Amino acid sequence: MTKKIRIAIDAMGGDNAPNMVIFGAEKAAIRFPEVEYIFFGDETKIKPLIEKHSGLKGKSTVVHTTEVVSPDDKASVALRQGQKSSMALAIKAVKTGEADSVVSAGNTGALMAMGKIYLRMLDGVSRPAITTFIPTAKNEVVMLDLGANLECDEQMLLQFGIMGEVFAKTVLGIKNPTVGLLNIGSEEAKGHEEIKKAAELLKEEESVDYYGFVEGDDISKGTVDVIVADGFSGNIALKTMEGTIKFFSTMLTRTFKSGTLSIIGYLFARMAFTRLKTRMDPRKYNGAVLLGLKGVCVKSHGGTDAFGFSNAISVAHDMVKYASNEEITKIINKRAE
Amino acid sequence: MTKKIRIAIDAMGGDNAPNMVIFGAEKAAIRFPEVEYIFFGDETKIKPLIEKHSGLKGKSTVVHTTEVVSPDDKASVALRQGQKSSMALAIKAVKTGEADSVVSAGNTGALMAMGKIYLRMLDGVSRPAITTFIPTAKNEVVMLDLGANLECDEQMLLQFGIMGEVFAKTVLGIKNPTVGLLNIGSEEAKGHEEIKKAAELLKEEESVDYYGFVEGDDISKGTVDVIVADGFSGNIALKTMEGTIKFFSTMLTRTFKSGTLSIIGYLFARMAFTRLKTRMDPRKYNGAVLLGLKGVCVKSHGGTDAFGFSNAISVAHDMVKYASNEEITKIINKRAE
Numbered sequence: 001m002t003k004k005i006r007i008a009i010d011a012m013g014g015d016n017a018p019n020m021v022i023f024g025a026e027k028a029a030i031r032f033p034e035v036e037y038i039f040f041g042d043e044t045k046i047k048p049l050i051e052k053h054s055g056l057k058g059k060s061t062v063v064h065t066t067e068v069v070s071p072d073d074k075a076s077v078a079l080r081q082g083q084k085s086s087m088a089l090a091i092k093a094v095k096t097g098e099a100d101s102v103v104s105a106g107n108t109g110a111l112m113a114m115g116k117i118y119l120r121m122l123d124g125v126s127r128p129a130i131t132t133f134i135p136t137a138k139n140e141v142v143m144l145d146l147g148a149n150l151e152c153d154e155q156m157l158l159q160f161g162i163m164g165e166v167f168a169k170t171v172l173g174i175k176n177p178t179v180g181l182l183n184i185g186s187e188e189a190k191g192h193e194e195i196k197k198a199a200e201l202l203k204e205e206e207s208v209d210y211y212g213f214v215e216g217d218d219i220s221k222g223t224v225d226v227i228v229a230d231g232f233s234g235n236i237a238l239k240t241m242e243g244t245i246k247f248f249s250t251m252l253t254r255t256f257k258s259g260t261l262s263i264i265g266y267l268f269a270r271m272a273f274t275r276l277k278t279r280m281d282p283r284k285y286n287g288a289v290l291l292g293l294k295g296v297c298v299k300s301h302g303g304t305d306a307f308g309f310s311n312a313i314s315v316a317h318d319m320v321k322y323a324s325n326e327e328i329t330k331i332i333n334k335r336a337e
Numbered sequence: 338m339t340k341k342i343r344i345a346i347d348a349m350g351g352d353n354a355p356n357m358v359i360f361g362a363e364k365a366a367i368r369f370p371e372v373e374y375i376f377f378g379d380e381t382k383i384k385p386l387i388e389k390h391s392g393l394k395g396k397s398t399v400v401h402t403t404e405v406v407s408p409d410d411k412a413s414v415a416l417r418q419g420q421k422s423s424m425a426l427a428i429k430a431v432k433t434g435e436a437d438s439v440v441s442a443g444n445t446g447a448l449m450a451m452g453k454i455y456l457r458m459l460d461g462v463s464r465p466a467i468t469t470f471i472p473t474a475k476n477e478v479v480m481l482d483l484g485a486n487l488e489c490d491e492q493m494l495l496q497f498g499i500m501g502e503v504f505a506k507t508v509l510g511i512k513n514p515t516v517g518l519l520n521i522g523s524e525e526a527k528g529h530e531e532i533k534k535a536a537e538l539l540k541e542e543e544s545v546d547y548y549g550f551v552e553g554d555d556i557s558k559g560t561v562d563v564i565v566a567d568g569f570s571g572n573i574a575l576k577t578m579e580g581t582i583k584f585f586s587t588m589l590t591r592t593f594k595s596g597t598l599s600i601i602g603y604l605f606a607r608m609a610f611t612r613l614k615t616r617m618d619p620r621k622y623n624g625a626v627l628l629g630l631k632g633v634c635v636k637s638h639g640g641t642d643a644f645g646f647s648n649a650i651s652v653a654h655d656m657v658k659y660a661s662n663e664e665i666t667k668i669i670n671k672r673a674e
Binding site for chain 2: 147151182217220232243247250252255261265271279280
């Protein structure tokens with residue numbers, strides 16, 4: 001019998017919560033029959049939705065609360081005033097062991113702050129890293145940190161390398177993932193002191209297949225499977241990439257609509273473009289993990305739909321099923337011996 | 338009568354030098370009849386090319402040298418051994434006043450090092466910033482620093498803001514350019530200490546229309562006209578953007594070639610796509626300036642063609658014609674009073 005995986009869901013987080021959240025959970029339930037859900041939020045809204053989505057029957061419980069962290073709340077305010085919010089209770093369910101992981105599409109800053117304070121760090125890990133994966137010319141690349149830490153010393157970057165490698169193995173199923181450090185040149189002499197020292201540490205680290213320095217354009221090229229960055233430049237790289245894709249897509253749409261001939265052209269090429277759109281669909285890459293916490297904590301985009309949310313659940317599921325955190329702890333603590 | 342503008346050209350720098358360089362200079366000569374060239378390099382190669390490109394006759398002189406900085410030379414090696422190279426002599430011509438500006442498609446590190454050492458800084462400017470402009474959903478955005486300085490304090494970021502604003506006005510002809518600071522969030526509390534202090538300084542600076550913090554996706558959106566960043570994250574943002582555009586273009590080509598229908602679709606939409614390609618053509622945005630040096634020093638992409646090189650010359654021309662450096666000095670020294 002497959003082991004049950006219990007996922008705590010912040011049912012009230014996200015632009016179209018709770019509808020989008022509950023519908024997304026049902027979508028994920030079809031893919032992962034072993035998942036059971038604990039939904040946190042307003043039961044008068046949640047229960048009728050669970051009734052409606054029959055795929056959730058018999059595998060859902062609801063913990064009622066009317067408190068919600070607002071998208072505009074500062075993290076400090078959320079921490080102080082939102083202790084009984086759907087987000088806080090969902091995270092605490094992981095802490096107490098009632099759930100194996102938590103997924104929220106709510107306020108990112110609040111989730112990070114609550115995740116750190118309620119769950120604490122994995123033994124031996126010094127800081128959490130926001131981690132996600134995105135499409136490249138080859139396959140997908142794992143990127144971390146995407147904004148949890150403005151400045152990172154070499155030990156943090158080393159740990160991010162280890163955590164990213166484990167994530168690539170367990171969640172993306174890549175057998176021998178390579179790890180690169182994001183820098184402004186590929187030569188060994190380039191970059192800050194911290195990044196040069198991190199390169200030395202990663203070279204020596206047995207559990208990591210260290211590739212070397214990579215540059216901004218290596219992200220899309222798929223040069224490596226994991227890209228380690230400090231949270232400042234990692235965040236800027238990810239958002240620059242998202243912005244560029246959006247810009248290009250807009251230009252493309254405008255191009256096709258620019259005249260009768262190009263509209264006809266679009267009609268002919270439509271199926272091919274649907275395939276391209278499917279490949280690049282940001283909903284497929286939804287689900288950023290606060291890697292390094294004692295407990296699996298996944299952030300969904302607030303503006304996603306049910307399909308996107310189901311993919312964030314998928315990340316939470318995979319990290320539990322393939323024991324990502326246990327693997328990280330094992331490697332980090334072996335180093336410390 | 339229009340004032341002559343004398344441009345020193347490193348004829349030996351770039352993948353297809355000197356052919357590409359000389360041909361590019363002729364293209365620029367058509368647009369800017371007031372430009373005179375001093376070509377530095379092997380005259381046995383350059384002179385026949387000038388003969389061939391009749392647009393250069395009567396406005397070109399050649400300074401002979403057989404020494405060349407190799408693309409693989411470290412900056413320190415180039416500085417020591419390349420003092421009579423075409424690049425070094427071209428830069429020195431600006432120093433001595435024989436030329437008003439210099440353009441090279443050679444080794445970036447060497448150009449930066451030689452530029453700094455031979456030309457020195459503009460009075461009152463503490464560090465140079467690599468500056469370029471790129472297409473956005475609106476128009477174009479000026480970005481700096483793109484890699485000259487790994488770490489930047491608030492005074493440097495302030496100066497980059499002032500220099501970027503002047504560049505946007507003089508080279509791009511934007512009347513009241515807005516300036517943003519690249520950060521990982523738009524809220525005032527986000528970011529390093531340096532960036533927060535720089536925000537305060539830019540707010541107070543009269544010559545700058547400061548917008549506030551911008552994020553990675555604001556680059557393509559065209560939220561502001563000038564984006565100021567430290568050289569590390571600015572370089573990563575620019576290269577990430579270049580890589581993403583390349584990735585998207587490859588995917589697009591692959592999509593059109595994926596079947597008979599999509600090929601027919603392409604044939605119909607071809608003209609519209611040519612327009613899109615023209616708008617995004619990286620050759621149009623060729624020409625990065627080492628802003629802050631006492632003298633106009635422009636770096637062309639090494640792999641560009643004659644059209645691209647002519648645009649790097651255009652940047653050099655505009656900076657001289659519209660007196661960008663004089664304007665920067667005026668503002669910086671007014672501050673210091």
